[in-house]
Amino acid sequence: MSNVDELLPSAADCNKKMALVEAEKASEQMRAQAAVEAEKKALFDKLKGPSGVADDERLKRAAAIITRAVNNGLTEVEVGRFPNSLFTDRGRAINQQEAGWEATLTGLPKELFEFWKQYLQPKGYRLRYQIVDWPEGKPGDIGITLSWGQR
Numbered sequence: 001m002s003n004v005d006e007l008l009p010s011a012a013d014c015n016k017k018m019a020l021v022e023a024e025k026a027s028e029q030m031r032a033q034a035a036v037e038a039e040k041k042a043l044f045d046k047l048k049g050p051s052g053v054a055d056d057e058r059l060k061r062a063a064a065i066i067t068r069a070v071n072n073g074l075t076e077v078e079v080g081r082f083p084n085s086l087f088t089d090r091g092r093a094i095n096q097q098e099a100g101w102e103a104t105l106t107g108l109p110k111e112l113f114e115f116w117k118q119y120l121q122p123k124g125y126r127l128r129y130q131i132v133d134w135p136e137g138k139p140g141d142i143g144i145t146l147s148w149g150q151r
Contacts, residue, residue: 048107075149081141091139094129
């Protein structure tokens with residue numbers, strides 16, 4: 001019979017190897033979570049600052065979105081969805097439908113509101129900001145819906 005020590009590791013060696021494998025899995029999960037968090041932060045920073053899109057280009061995009069929606073028989077379309085952390089009060093004024101809620105807007109949500117106010121509202125389009133999900137019972141993302149149909 002061959003040497004038992006060469007063929008069969010000890011139970012302690014098996015436990016050490018399992019601990020190393022588990023530690024590597026945990027490290028990989030931590031690296032993946034850190035990458036996700038970094039990606040979220042980069043997106044948040046991008047949404048928080050100016051978009052760099054000129055009004056002419058935004059008008060072309062809006063026309064294309066509206067035309068496509070109308071051709072599909074829709075009277076409204078969600079034009080954006082943003083984390084509530086982009087709003088100075090995390091969406092509280094929007095949820096309570098308080099007068100002056102638009103003062104809580106920052107970044108791209110604010111740009112979209114200002115664009116609507118200047119170009120689309122005079123043409124009869126309506127804009128609605130509302131909380132669209134409630135993770136763990138708390139206000140989550142805020143959706144922006146552009147509409148043009150009869151009320």
